[in-house]
Amino acid sequence: MHRMSSFLLALVALAxxxxxxxxxxxxxxxxxxxxxxxxxxxxxxxxxxxSDPRTFNPFVxxxxxxxxxxxxxxxxxxxxxxxxxxxxxxxESFEIADDGLSVTxxxxxxxxxxxxxxxxxxDFLFAYEAQTxxxxxxxxxxxxxIEGELIEMTAVDARTVRFDFPKEDRLALxxxxxxxxxxxxxxxxxxxxxxxxxxxxxxxxETDVSETVWATAFVPVEFLPGQRIVFERNPYxxxxxxxxxxxALPYLxxxxxxxxxxxDAALNLYLAGEIxxxxxxxxxxxxxxxxxxxxxxxxAELLPNVAPVASSQFIVFNWNKASEPAKEALFRDxxxxxAMSHLVDREAITELVYGGSAAPxxxxxxxxxxxxxxxxxxxxxxxxxxxxxxxxxxxxxxxxDGVLVNDAGEELAFTLATNAGNDQREQIAQIFAxxxxxxxxxxxxxxxDFNLLVDQLLxxxxxxxxxxxxxxxxxxxxxxxxxxxxxxxxxxxxxYNQSGACLTDAERDAERLYGEGRRTLDTEAAxxxxxxxxxxMAALQPQIFTVSPLAHFSWxxxxxxxxxxxxxxxxxxxxxxxxxxxx
Amino acid sequence: xxxxxxxRLFNLVPTFLGATFxxxxxxxxxxxxxxxxxxxxxxxxxxxxxxxxxxxxLDQPWPVQYVRWLGSLLQGDLGLxxxxxxxxxxxxxxxxxxxxxxxxxxxxxxxxLAIPLGVFxxxxxxxxADQIVSAVAYFGLAIPNFFFAQVLILGLFLLRGFxxxxxxxxxxxxxxxxxxxxxxxxxxxxxxxxDVAHHTILPAFVVATSGxxxxxxxxxxxxxxYLSSDFIRTARAKGLGRRSITYKHALRPAVIPFVAGIGGIxxxxxxxxxxxxxxxxxxxxxxxxxxxxARQDIYVVLGLVVVTTLLLMIGNLISDLLLAAVDPRxxxx
Numbered sequence: 001m002h003r004m005s006s007f008l009l010a011l012v013a014l015a016x017x018x019x020x021x022x023x024x025x026x027x028x029x030x031x032x033x034x035x036x037x038x039x040x041x042x043x044x045x046x047x048x049x050x051s052d053p054r055t056f057n058p059f060v061x062x063x064x065x066x067x068x069x070x071x072x073x074x075x076x077x078x079x080x081x082x083x084x085x086x087x088x089x090x091x092e093s094f095e096i097a098d099d100g101l102s103v104t105x106x107x108x109x110x111x112x113x114x115x116x117x118x119x120x121x122x123d124f125l126f127a128y129e130a131q132t133x134x135x136x137x138x139x140x141x142x143x144x145x146i147e148g149e150l151i152e153m154t155a156v157d158a159r160t161v162r163f164d165f166p167k168e169d170r171l172a173l174x175x176x177x178x179x180x181x182x183x184x185x186x187x188x189x190x191x192x193x194x195x196x197x198x199x200x201x202x203x204x205x206e207t208d209v210s211e212t213v214w215a216t217a218f219v220p221v222e223f224l225p226g227q228r229i230v231f232e233r234n235p236y237x238x239x240x241x242x243x244x245x246x247x248a249l250p251y252l253x254x255x256x257x258x259x260x261x262x263x264d265a266a267l268n269l270y271l272a273g274e275i276x277x278x279x280x281x282x283x284x285x286x287x288x289x290x291x292x293x294x295x296x297x298x299x300a301e302l303l304p305n306v307a308p309v310a311s312s313q314f315i316v317f318n319w320n321k322a323s324e325p326a327k328e329a330l331f332r333d334x335x336x337x338x339a340m341s342h343l344v345d346r347e348a349i350t351e352l353v354y355g356g357s358a359a360p361x362x363x364x365x366x367x368x369x370x371x372x373x374x375x376x377x378x379x380x381x382x383x384x385x386x387x388x389x390x391x392x393x394x395x396x397x398x399x400x401d402g403v404l405v406n407d408a409g410e411e412l413a414f415t416l417a418t419n420a421g422n423d424q425r426e427q428i429a430q431i432f433a434x435x436x437x438x439x440x441x442x443x444x445x446x447x448x449d450f451n452l453l454v455d456q457l458l459x460x461x462x463x464x465x466x467x468x469x470x471x472x473x474x475x476x477x478x479x480x481x482x483x484x485x486x487x488x489x490x491x492x493x494x495x496y497n498q499s500g501a502c503l504t505d506a507e508r509d510a511e512r513l514y515g516e517g518r519r520t521l522d523t524e525a526a527x528x529x530x531x532x533x534x535x536x537m538a539a540l541q542p543q544i545f546t547v548s549p550l551a552h553f554s555w556x557x558x559x560x561x562x563x564x565x566x567x568x569x570x571x572x573x574x575x576x577x578x579x580x581x582x583x
Numbered sequence: 584x585x586x587x588x589x590x591r592l593f594n595l596v597p598t599f600l601g602a603t604f605x606x607x608x609x610x611x612x613x614x615x616x617x618x619x620x621x622x623x624x625x626x627x628x629x630x631x632x633x634x635x636x637x638x639x640x641l642d643q644p645w646p647v648q649y650v651r652w653l654g655s656l657l658q659g660d661l662g663l664x665x666x667x668x669x670x671x672x673x674x675x676x677x678x679x680x681x682x683x684x685x686x687x688x689x690x691x692x693x694x695x696l697a698i699p700l701g702v703f704x705x706x707x708x709x710x711x712a713d714q715i716v717s718a719v720a721y722f723g724l725a726i727p728n729f730f731f732a733q734v735l736i737l738g739l740f741l742l743r744g745f746x747x748x749x750x751x752x753x754x755x756x757x758x759x760x761x762x763x764x765x766x767x768x769x770x771x772x773x774x775x776x777x778d779v780a781h782h783t784i785l786p787a788f789v790v791a792t793s794g795x796x797x798x799x800x801x802x803x804x805x806x807x808x809y810l811s812s813d814f815i816r817t818a819r820a821k822g823l824g825r826r827s828i829t830y831k832h833a834l835r836p837a838v839i840p841f842v843a844g845i846g847g848i849x850x851x852x853x854x855x856x857x858x859x860x861x862x863x864x865x866x867x868x869x870x871x872x873x874x875x876x877a878r879q880d881i882y883v884v885l886g887l888v889v890v891t892t893l894l895l896m897i898g899n900l901i902s903d904l905l906l907a908a909v910d911p912r913x914x915x916x
């Protein structure tokens with residue numbers, strides 16, 4: 001009896017195991033605003049993009065390879081629109097070792113390439129090999145190194161891979177989790193045959209895209225340079241991706257990306273009903289779309305001022321000016337920098353530059369990563385009175401003409417550079433300069449070529465060729481929103497101080513906390529460390545953050561399956577493509 | 584004649600070298616390079632940028648880069664694009680072809696508009712009609728193409744609103760962007776031709792109008808000159824009809840300069856139609872060139888310069904030869 005029952009148990013366990021191992025990925029109903037069972041099959045969803053894919057090769061990307069992203073990249077793990085936590089994607093399960101130094105992932109069964117070939121650990125291993133090959137020059141290369149040491153990847157068996165990290169690191173999970181497979185039977189064969197050079201030459205834009213192989217929900221079937229890319233449903237995607245009712249995904253037959261040369265042209269196409277979604281880039285365009293909806297020109301939804309974009313804009317002062325010791329001392333004085341922040345009229349910038357569609361930024365985390373933003377950092381709001389008090393402490397008082405001078409009669413004056421051609425930045429710089437001039441500070445605004453600006457910013461040493469620069473950063477992730485080059489004092493984007501060493505306690509603290517946060521795998525604990533970093537940096541004001549513009553979205557009313565309204569933002573976007581359908 | 588052609592062809596060599604050298608020099612004078620913009624990415628290490636710079640040969644002094652590039656050029660290789668790792672020729676072939684479609688269409692339209700208008704003005708010299716034609720033609724010359732395109736697009740939208748409210752017809756008469764419709768691939772050959780033609784009308788009209796003014800004025804002057812000449816008076820005395828005199832006897836010699844100018848059209852053919860291409864998202868040379876300049880993908884820029892320069896030189900040669908062919912007063916020996 002006892003033996004019988006254990007035999008039965010074993011049988012049940014085996015059956016369960018077999019059932020579990022063939023589990024497709026069920027896309028949560030919480031990710032879509034559609035009612036259960038409402039979705040229909042068929043139809044085409046047309047969007048626009050501002051440039052051609054420059055290659056279909058996943059490894060040749062001196063820039064982002066947007067073509068793969070366009071069809072929703074398939075990765076080992078993913079972060080859903082409703083949470084920053086990693087959830088399974090191509091891996092059905094993953095396990096982080098207790099010491100945080102390795103993660104083991106088990107692939108789903110039934111994964112297949114768009115040509116029907118099975119996807120197994122070889123495809124992931126090949127992707128890893130190619131990305132970590134210096135000669136391939138992949139964009140992902142740097143991510144595989146933690147402080148100069150390589151993350152190792154091994155195949156345990158045909159369905160299990162293991163990543164070994166040289167150190168505990170939050171970002172290690174990002175790199176490993178966001179690994180997409182590359183077709184070993186196609187690109188891998190080319191790589192083994194002809195090495196890095198042959199691999200780099202594969203799948204250029206002159207390739208017949210219908211011969212390329214993908215794991216994504218939609219696969220490109222046609223590419224007309226400068227005109228459009230047509231994607232069709234990947235018939236094998238539905239074998240391992242279903243909705244909560246068990247229907248195979250994606251719903252749509254086709255997904256078309258129309259290539260346009262300007263946002264205005266995209267707007268024209270949208271108003272002509274030739275594309276189904278458009279993100280207005282400013283309030284003028286919001287007005288045009290809103291008017292067209294009212295006139296009955298288009299039947300569409302419009303969500304203005306949804307959420308801040310994932311980028312920052314700030315003024316940074318140069319702490320390394322050995323040739324001008326007086327200026328260097330001034331720029332290194334925290335009271336001076338706080339005074340300057342008090343002269344940045346963020347409300348005026350919001351109104352005048354962004355038509356009211358922007359949010360003030362007080363810390364060094366993009367407003368878009370709301371989970372990470374510390375709401376309680378010190379805020380040096382617009383307050384010319386306070387600015388004058390602080391500047392008096394530094395030794396500058398108004399003379400008879402209202403110009404701030406020190407005891408030696410020297411005026412408080414410096415140059416603020418930003419990149420020419422970026423109208424918004426030029427306006428922000430001008431608004432700041434006007435406010436400063438009213439307070440008696442002489443600021444000479446210069447709009448110079450972007451590359452020249454970057455060159456100046458990235459020079460190292462004790463004497464760098466600029467006073468102050470207004471620039472922005474973008475890029476990052478929702479796991480640990482600080483770039484590896486920014487907070488550490490020897491990082492090349494530690495823009496204010498490029499002497500190679502920390503000059504203040506706050507910098508040393510931030511550098512230490514940055515490392516601590518990366519080693520903290522518990523997200524809530526990491527967030528607290530992030531809060532501490534922001535508090536230190538906000539008090540130090542090495543960068544004076546301005547505002548974050550808000551994004552707007554619009555789409556045709558017959559396109560459904562977008563995220564519930566409270567999830568839509570600039571980080572997760574409006575919709576998951578596989579859950580999108582046409583009414 | 585043969586000796587002249589050979590001489591001219593030899594002259595092309597230094598001209599061509601000089602042009603490419605200048606283009607290369609200007610490209611190098613721009614601060615930064617293709618990789619400069621990546622330096623601002625928060626997770627890219629400086630060592631990586633340096634390694635890519637070496638891979639692309641951007642760490643070499645520019646004379647070395649120029650000689651290398653010229654070396655491959657002489658073997659018919661325009662080099663590789665940095666951003667896509669593809670041969671430059673593969674990237675610029677389609678835009679050149681697309682620009683040609685637009686430019687040829689606008690030339691046809693230009694002649695179709697300007698010749699009748701020129702003749703019309705000439706035979707009604709100083710009349711109200713003549714003044715109106717001149718005014719409209721100058722308007723076409725004066726208004727910037729990209730602005731005119733946007734105005735026409737706005738007009739199409741307004742017209743749609745009007746026809747919808749008046750007759751329930753809610754369609755645009757012409758496409759407002761791109762060269763093909765999204766169902767282009769599902770069409771047969773004839774359907775594809777019609778689709779492209781439909782998309783071409785608006786931008787071709789915009790490009791044509793800017794040339795109509797000059798063309799009309801010159802043709803009008805030529806016609807007026809011939810209409811008052813002796814052989815036309817003879818023709819009139821013989822009792823020929825007005826139509827025959829205007830179109831057969833006066834127009835034929837009047838268009839000779841334009842025939843000779845056809846060679847000069849060759850570079851315009853691939854020079855693209857300028858900013859109109861951006862406004863209506865025409866996948867031609869202008870957007871390709873501007874994007875390459877913005878990304879500092881210099882070999883793509885230089886590739887376009889090389890092709891344009893070659894065509895310019897060949898076009899000039901053809902112009903001169905045609906002129907000799909149609910005008911007996913010109914000799915090249």
